[in-house]
Amino acid sequence: MKGTTIVEKQPVQTHQKKATAGSGAKQKILAFASLIVLIVVFSLSSSNFFVFDNLVGIMLSTAVIGVLALGSTFVIITGGIDLSVGTVMTFSSVMAGVIINFWHVPLPLGVVGGILAGAICGLTSGLMVAKMKIPPFIATLAMMMITKGLSLVISGTKPIYFNDYPNFAKISMGKLIPGIPNAILIFLGLGVIASIILTKTLIGRYTFALGSNEEATRLSGVNTVRWKIVIYTMTGVFSGIAGILMASRLNSAQPALGSGYELDAIAAVVIGGTSLSGGAGSILGTVIGALIMSVLTNGLRILSVAPEWQTVIVGFVIILAVYADILRRRKR
Amino acid sequence: MKRKQWFILLAMMLSLTTVLGACSSGDKGDGKTYIPVISKGFQHQFWQAVKSGAEKAAKEFDVKITFEGPETESQVDKQIEMLQTALDKKPSAIAFAALDSKAALPLLEKAKSNNIPVIGFDSGVDSDIPVATAATDNVKAAALAADKMAEFIGGSGEVALVVHDQTSRTGIDRRDGFKNQIESKYPNIKIVDIQYGGGDQLKSTDLAKAIMQAHPNLKGFFGANEGSAIGVVNAVNELKKNGQITIIGYDSGKQQTDAVRSGTMAGAITQDPIGIGYWSVKAAVMAIKGEAVDKNIDTGFHWYDKNNIDSDEIKPLLYD
Incomplete structure (x- = not known):
């Protein structure tokens, strides 16, 4: 088995190089430039935008969606999709709430348990996609409904509070670095980890390979079923961590939350230059994409733009970002 | 291999039907007066409090109720479907908290022509059809x-x-x-x-x-x-x-x-969510019996702060 992995590495690796190096640099510069333009425009329009507290606020509001987007990046690069990330996040937070509050398990174990719940959901989606050959859209749509319902069932439709465990709130809102809530550090740290996984490990290599040409990857001897399951499970882990971050910030697990978050996550991934048809993408792009989304919503709110128009504008920005990416690809 | 997969599929379907059978306790059967309560939601604590009020009244007057509502307050279409399904069961009366009363009007008229009294709750319905409305102003x-x-x-x-x-x-x-x-x-x-x-x-x-x-x-x-x-x-x-x-x-x-x-x-x-739920069912029962019901049942609202939060007047109105 070991021998074959080494042999098969060669073609797959070149494949991946092409994909990342091609889409990488320029798209990142493009996305980064849009982010800077947005920040400059908002700073000029309102003196209340470029203020330390507000910038921290923007980063903090990026954390939950950002972590979901990090996880989504992997499945989207494989050419799949995960519609369940938002409700799996909620499910994980509810499970953490149940484990900590009702089973009275020590806090760190409860947190691990919540993340594990997310991993199990991801594993199940992965099995459905890879083993049962259910299209990812359908499999994760079903998982979305199942986790949404289960969160309500398990919690008895009531929020679960962490008031008896004051340390729980510190996961997100404690400040290891003065002035910066931990949630931001966790998000950025996970970004670095995700980036290393995507570019430096076998998981990352096969993520790109599956998205570029699944059949060729399978024929070159890669166990595509196993790697798909691994990737979906990993996305579940990210959702689980997002669930902990959210519950910690709200000091409660809110069973009715989370629907629609998957679309925000997908939007962040796509704005960051990851292709929905798979095979290309980057973590840095996703981080920038998530930041663009939250800078935009925050800036429009600071300017008191009517809320109905805010949504319209965000929609247009998604079109612009993705179209710019398509134009650039076509030129090549 | 093929056969194994079929077995798995069969097993899954069997277990699903078993679960469904266990979950549904049957909507009719025991001959009690049946009043479906269609709310604007069920996930939020507020609606759970309304539900407990409705259940309290159901127990008191020995009627059967069901309580359901859409997930968010913008899902007018889903709520209309629920109303339709409830009407199809030929209930004795209906308690209804309209998300969009104009959208529900055709169904409410159908209820009226079938002599099913409609009780509005939580917010008013812009029509004469509801016999009574239990709501907060x-x-x-x-x-x-x-x-x-x-x-x-x-x-x-x-x-x-x-x-x-x-x-x-x-x-x-x-x-x-x-x-x-x-x-x-x-x-x-x-x-x-x-x-x-x-x-x-x-x-x-x-x-x-x-x-x-x-x-x-x-x-x-x-x-x-x-x-x-x-x-x-x-x-x-x-x-x-x-x-x-x-x-x-x-x-x-x-x-x-x-x-x-x-x-x-x-x-x-x-507000008084328990009161809202209680009155929606109580008014329905009264309407079924042909008793006179106030057209507008004001369930009231109160200001609370840290001075009166534990008072006898406020405490029962608050939910956790």
Whole structure:
């Protein structure tokens, strides 16, 4: 088995190089430039935008969606999709709430348990996609409904509070670095980890390979079923961590939350230059994409733009970002 | 291999039917009077309190009820479907909290022509069909919130609103009730922003923070439902502006009552959700028996703050 992995590495690796190096640099510069333009425009329009507290606020509001987007990046690069990330996040937070509050398990174990719940959901989606050959859209749509319902069932439709465990709130809102809530550090740290996984490990290599040409990857001897399951499970882990971050910030697990978050996550991934048809993408792009989304919503709110128009504008920005990416690809 | 997969499929279907069989306790059968209660939601604590009130009445008058509602207050279509299904079961009466009363009108007329009495609850239905309506006067309640706000901030300064929804009846009534009261009675108070967070605590937190950044001189904040109010509390805590901004909330829930007790929130308006649920079923029972029912059953609203939160008058109205 070991021998074959080494042999098969060669073609797959070149494949991946092409994909990342091609889409990488320029798209990142493009996305980064849009982010800077947005920040400059908002700073000029309102003196209340470029203020330390507000910038921290923007980063903090990026954390939950950002972590979901990090996880989504992997499945989207494989050419799949995960519609369940938002409700799996909620499910994980509810499970953490149940484990900590009702089973009275020590806090760190409860947190691990919540993340594990997310991993199990991801594993199940992965099995459905890879083993049962259910299209990812359908499999994760079903998982979305199942986790949404289960969160309500398990919690008895009531929020679960962490008031008896004051340390729980510190996961997100404690400040290891003065002035910066931990949630931001966790998000950025996970970004670095995700980036290393995507570019430096076998998981990352096969993520790109599956998205570029699944059949060729399978024929070159890669166990595509196993790697798909691994990737979906990993996305579940990210959702689980997002669930902990959210519950910690709200000091409660809110069973009715989370629907629609998957679309925000997908939007962040796509704005960051990851292709929905798979095979290309980057973590840095996703981080920038998530930041663009939250800078935009925050800036429009600071300017008191009517809320109905805010949504319209965000929609247009998604079109612009993705179209710019398509134009650039076509030129090549 | 093939056969194994078929077995798995068969096993899954079997277990699913078993589960379904166990879950459904049967809608009819025991010959009791059946009253479906169609609410605007079921996930929020407020609706759970309404449900417990409805169940209390069902027990008291020995009738059978079902309680259901759509997931969010914008799902008018889903609610109409629920109403349709409920009517098809030929109930003795229906209790209905319309998300959009005009959209429901054809079905309500059908109910009327079949002699099924309709009881409105939570918010009014713009039609003559409901025999009675058990509701809070949200406009008046929000006006009381505005008066309290003016009292706390001394009659002048900037205030902002976080509202759950801009299309639902309660969202509109609470927003306008607050806004009109401020504009007509307190010319020195300026409403600088009104934003909508869908009742989502996380989104409401982030948007309340943005409003506070945009308006550093903000003196007061009104959160028009539980999720919005908790979002405002989180935002003020996160920006460490406790004591500098007067927060007024709506409804209850543990986090809100905690905030009132700690002084972060000046106070809040509470409705009587249990009363709303109770009266919706009680009025239905009375209508079935042909007894006279008040057309408008005002279930009332109250101001609570840390002084009266544990009083006998307020305590039963608050839910955790």
